Amino acid sequence: MENRNFQLDNEWNIIHYPEKPTGFGILILGDERHFVDAKNSFWLQNEGKLSIINKFKESGYTIFSSNLYGRNWGSDKAFDLAARLYQYVIRTEILNTKIHIFAEGMGALTAIQLMKRMTGQIRSVVFLNPILSLKIHLEQEKEHKFFLKKLSKELETAYQCSFKQLEEKVLTQNEEFPYDHHIPIKMIHVLSGGRAYNQTKFNLSLIKHEVESHKIESSLILPEKKQQIGAMIVKFFNRHEKIL
Known part of the structure; x- marks a missing residue:
């Protein structure tokens, strides 16, 4: 069985199984x-994402993900x-209880919540083009009326x-990572692109001290090098598996 789709709280979830699990x-x-x-996911449909999934599976990782109510923005x-998905997977699969997290874009907002509240269950985290602050993201989108209208509804x-x-609540939040x-x-x-550049610029300013003191690793890559992302992540995850 390559993958299994199932529901929790009426939301679909998926587990991808490697041939040789570690x-x-x-x-x-x-x-x-x-x-x-019920039968698919964005990461199976998108060629670039599927290549990352396949790299993870080749390296023996069991991968799991959820629809998470769609565009949830870290709610x-x-x-x-x-x-709940973490608890379910740990209960039903033969896995080490400390997991890795790979979060992209909006998914970083949920990852940050997990980092704050589930420290003992997280082995390491990789962020890809993350949105680290909903407050700053809102401020940036105010420059793009069309995107702001869509974002406000979401x-x-x-x-x-x-x-x-929500805006009143978000504007009082601390910007510290x-x-x-x-x-x-x-x-x-x-x-890639102006908006991505602005987000990158903000992210690096937010974690400047941690990057300079080598507490957080940071990599900047060109779009034509995206095929290297899977290998970069696996290498990072491997380094943090020596202590079970």
């Missing part, structure tokens, strides 16, 4: 385009389901409150 698991938290349904509901659905209420020395972190930024 006993280590990876939770994938996808970006805005991410989805999982508490998304965190709760991600935590946020109202995700957080189940008015955009004005919740660095925890117990969790090894790697940031990968693919340099």
